[in-house]
Amino acid sequence: MYAFEIERPTTLDAAKAAIAAGGQALSGGQTLIPTLKARLAMPETLVSLHGIADLKGIGTDGAGRICVKGATVHKTVADETAERFPALSYLASRIGDPAVRNRGTIGGSLANNDPSACYPAVALATGATICTDRRDIAADDYFQGMFTTALDEGEIVTEVKFPVPQAAAYEKFIQPASRFPLVAVFVARFADGVRVAITGASESGVFRWTAAEEALTATFSPDAVAGLQVDPDGMIGDLHGTKEYRAHLCNIMTKRAVQHAS
C-alpha cells in the first residue's frame, strides 16, 4: 500500500469536513483494503466512518420502509431484518463470509457498486432510496454501470430506505472462486407490480429485467418467465461462465426466486 493517514471522526459533520479536505471515505474496507494492497488506489487520507454512531443501525420510517444506516455491517442487517424483510436478511447473511459480514457495510457496497455485489440487487428490486449527506437518490437513478453510481466526489451514503415487498426472494448462483454472484436475482412483488433486479450478469452492472417484471406482474408464477430470454449480448463472459450461460442463469434464478418468494 502507498502511505496514507487515517482519520477516525465520530460525527458525520467531522467526516464530511475531512472528506471535503481531500479525504476518501473508508467504510468496512472489505473491498477498499484489497484494492489498496494492490496499489490500485492512492489516497492521502482515509476517513473511517466506523466510529460514527449516527451512521449505524436499522429503523423503520413512517412509510413502513426499512431504513439501514450507511455504516451498518451485513451481519447486523442479517440479524435485525429477519422478521421484517426475510429476503433482505437472507441476502445480507450470504454476502462474503462471516468475517467479511462483520466489517463490510451496506454503504460501502452501494458506493462501490461492484457488478457482482449483492446489495445493488435488493436496492434496485425494491426501488430503495439511497440517502446521502447531500440528497436522496432513487435506486433507478443511482446505479449507472459497472463501479459507477450517481454519487458525486466525496458524497457519503448515509442511509438506505427499502420499501418492504409483499413477497420477495433472492437467488444467488455463486462464482466458485470469489464466492460473489455469478448471477443473482432479487424478485420483489409489490401491490403495484413486480420488480426484478439481476446482479453479477451484466457488463453494465445491476439491471432490471423488465420483460420478466411485466410477465410476473401479469402472473406471479415461475412459469411466467419460462419463455423469456435475456439477450446474451451485454452479459459478462469470462473464465467462470459464457455470456450465453449467464443469460440462461438469469432465467433460472428468476424462476427460482419466484418459487421461493414469500
Next chain:
Amino acid sequence: MPKDSGIGASTKRREDIRFLTGTGKYTDDINIFGQTYVHFLRADVAHAVLNGVDTTQAAAMPGVLRVFTGADFEAVGSIPCGWQITDKHGQPMQEPRHPVLAHGKIRHVGEPVAAVVAETREQARDAAEAIVLDYDELPAVMDMKKAIAEGAPKVHEELTGNLCYDWGFVEENKAATDAAFEAAAHVTTLELVNNRLVANPMEPRVAVGEYDRADDMHTLHTTSQNPHVIRLLMGAFVLGIPEHKLRVVAPDVGGGFGTKIFHYQEEAFCTFAAKALNRPVKWTSTRSEAFMSDAHGRDHVSKIQLALDADNNFTALRTETYANMGAYLSTFAPSVPTWLHGTLMAGNYKTPLVYVNVKAVFTNTVPVDAYRGAGRPEATYQLERVVDMAARELGVDPIALRRQNYITEFPYATPVAVEYDTGDYHATMDKLIEIADIAGFAARRADSEKAGKLRGLGINSYIEACGIAPSNLVGQLGARAGLYDAATVRVNATGSISVMVGAHSHGQGHETAFPQVISEMIGIPEDQIHIVHGDTSKIPFGMGTYGSRSLAVCGSAMVRAAEKVINKAKKIAAHLLEASEGDIELKDGSFSVAGTDKSVAWGDVTLAAYVPHNYPLTDIEPGLEETAFYDPANFTYPAGAYACEIELDPETGHVKIERFSAADDFGNIINPMIVSGQVHGGIAQGIGQALLENCAYDADGQLISASYMDYAMPRADDLPFYSVDHSCQTPCTHNPLGVKGCGEAGAIGSPPSVVNAVIDAIQSGGMNVAHIDMPLTPSRVWAAMHGARTNAGAAQPAAGSSDTAHARSIGGAA
C-alpha cells in the same frame, strides 16, 4: 483392539500443540537483526526483448540499499534442472539458461526482472515502481502445437525451437503397438486436457538470506520440502558456495504439494544479496506473486487410444501427449511427463503393449513441474477415462471391464519398464463396492430424479509409483541426483533418542509417526523419541519429502540406523549381563538373556555407552549413535479403487459431490489417522482439479486466474465427508517396513471418478456427451448438455478454436 502406541496406532500428533497455540515457527516468523527486505519487480508482459533496466531513480529513493538487475547475475550460474531426458532419437533434451533475474529477454508474466533491497518492505516496493523497463514486446508463445510448428516465435533464441524433447516409450514397442491397433476388434479414442493447476499451499514462499562475514558462512531460511537439495542445487550450480559454507534451514513449512521442492530464483537472490550487502535479506511472497512465480502443475493435452479384442481384453494402448514446460525448466520438470507418467500408463491392467509419446514444449508461461501426484494423475486420468469410455461404447459394466483386465499375478513386469512387486486390485474393488454402497445407487438415483436432478456414479482404479529409486536406475533415466535418503539415530545417555531425518515434514506428521516406528523397535515410549528435520546443519543428509517417499525411503533409512543401534546395544548388554551376544533379546525396552530371568534395562545400556566404566572398550567404541543411508531396490506401488457419486442440477449444470469413497492399498500402515488425513486432502485436491481449479492464460500470456478471486480453491461447503479405507494391505516386498506411501493417492485416484460420474449422470438424462474437459464448471457442463463443443469457453481464445485436442493446446475457460 486398536493399538495405543507403536506401529499401527493412531497416535495424536505432537506437532499439533504448537500449531494450535500459535507457536509454530514458519519462515516468515523469522526476523533477524539488521534485516532488509527485497521486492521483485516482475514482468507484466509474457514475452519481450528487454533492452534495458533503468534503476537510477529507484536507487535514490528513501531506504533503498541497492537495486539489482540481470546484469548483476551474469557471473553466477543458471537455475539448474535436475533431470535430463533423452529423446526418442537418443539426443539430450534442449535445456535453456534460467537466470536469477531476467536478462536480455522476458519470458513469462511474473518473471523477476529487477530486485530492490530496502530497509522496509514498503520502501522496496515504492522504489520498484520507479524502475523503468525498456522492452519490445514479442508475440506470446502460448499454444503448444503452434509453438512447435515451423517458423513459430521462439521462447529461447539459442535453442533450435520450442520443442524441449520428443520422447517415445518404449520406442521399441511402437511398431508392435500400432500393429495391435490394426488388428483390434474395437478401438476407443479420447482426446483430453489435464488442466493446469497451481499448488497453493496456504503458506506462500518465503526466503531469508543471511551472511556471517566472520566465518564466511551463508544461511538460507526457506520454505522448502528438501533443504539439502536446495543446498546442493544453489550452492553447487548457481552461487558456487561449497556445502560446508552454506546452511539451509526449512523450519515449519505450511504445506508444499510439490511446489516447494524446487529451487527458485528468490532463494538464490536472498543468499547472494545477503553477502553483497552484508545484511540479512528477506522476501515474503504475496499470494498474487505466488500465482505467477510458484511452479504450476499438470497442463497436458493428450490423445489416448485403447485397443480391445472381441472378448474385451485390452490388447494395446497408445498415447500422444503435449506437456507444457513453461518458459524454463524447473527442477524436476522434464521427469514429470516422462518417467513419472509413461511408466504408469499400464495402470492396473495386463495390457501387453503400451506406447507413450510425449512432446515437451516451451511456452511463455510460468514453469510447470511436479504437483501432488506429478505425472501419475495425468496417466491415471487418461487411462481411467478411456477405459470408462470403452465400457460405454461396448455397453459393458465399467467395473467388470476393469476386473477382466486386472493384473492378478505378482511380481508383474509391465510393458512400460516397471515391475509391480505386489498388489490385489480385486480386493480394493471389492472393498470399494462395499463402502460406496454401490448396491444402493439405483435407489439414490431414483430419489434424485424425483427431485428433478440427475445422479451419476463414477468408478476408477489407480496405481502409482512412490519412493522413486533406485539411484543407479534413475541415474540411467536422467536424474542428476541420487534418490536415497538418510537418518541418524542418536541415543542419549539416559536412553532418550533424537532421530535426524532427511525427510521434511510440512503437514505429514513425521514428528509423530516416525517415533512410532522406533518405539515399536525398541519398546520405549514414543515421547522418549524426538525427530529433528529441516536443517542441513543438524541432519547428516537427506533428499527431502515428495513423491510419497518419506516413510518408504527415509523411514527405511531410520529403521536401518536403529537396527545398527540395537545391534551395538546388544553387544553392550551382553557385556553387562555376561552373556553371549547371540542370546540377547530386546523387548519392551529391556535386554534379556534368552531362557533366563537376567535382564538389563534400555536406559542402563545407553548409560553404559556414555559412561563406559564397565564396557567392552577393546571391542566397541563408546557412544550410541548410528547413521544409515537407504537406497530402495524398486519403487513402491500403492493402488486402489475410487468411487464418486454426484448429483447434477440439469438447469444450471452445477455438480454436487454427494459421496466419495476410496479403498486404498498402502501396504503396512504406521498411523491410520494420519493416513486417512492424507487421503482426505488428496481427494479434495483431486475434486478441486475435476470441478473447480483452472489456471488459465489468455492468448497474450496474461494469467487470468491470478488470485483467489478467480482461481477456485475448494472450500468446506464444496466437499462432503469422504469414506476412506486402507484395510486391503499387500505389504511392499522390498522395504523393511512393508510400506508404500499414501501422500499422493487421493489426488491421483480421484479426478477420473468425478468426471466418470458426471458423464454417467448426463448420459442417464439421455444426452450423448462423451467427455468434458476439467474443470467441470457449471458453465461447461451446461454447455455440453446443450450440444456445445465439449471444450467451449469464452475467455481463452486459444481454447475455443476446435473440438479436438489436435487443434488446441491449453485448457479452456468457463
Next chain:
Amino acid sequence: MKLSLRVNGRDVTGDVEGRTLLVDFLRNDLRLTGTHVGCDTSQCGACTVHVDGKLVKSCTMFAVEADGAEVATIEGAAAPDGTLSVIQQAFQDHHGLQCGYCTPGMVMTAASLLRENPKPTEHEVRQYLEGNICRCTGYHNIVKAIMAASGQEMPAMAAE
C-alpha cells in the same frame, strides 16, 4: 499514529502508520506470529482473529481501527496453564490440521461459530467456514473436530 488496545487480555500500545494492517501490527510489533497471512484478497482466512468478540480478517482491517478494542488471537485461546480449549483439543483429537498454517484462523472461526450457534449442523459448519481455506485436510477432519467440540453425535460418514 498511536493506538492502545487489549490483546488476549493484556493492555498494549503501539505506534503505527495509517496503512499498517492489524495483522502486521500483531505479527511484527507484538510478535504474535500465530496469526498468518495466506492471501491478499481477503479470501483465505489464515489471519482471522476476534475484535470486540467479532470474527474479523486482520489482513482487511487497519491497526488503528482496533484502537480501544479488545482483540483475541490464537495465542490467547488456551488456558494460561497451557490446557487447550475444547476446540483446540478437538482439532488434535480428530486430526483437524496438517501443516498448521490455516489452523489459527480455523480455530478462531470455529470459536465464533460455536458462540453464535452452539449445535450447528454439518451444513452450517461447512457454510461458516467459507472464508477459511485449508489445502491439506480436505476439511473432513476440521468439520468433524468442530462437530465434536460442539458435543454432538458424529454423522456416520464422518466416522473414519
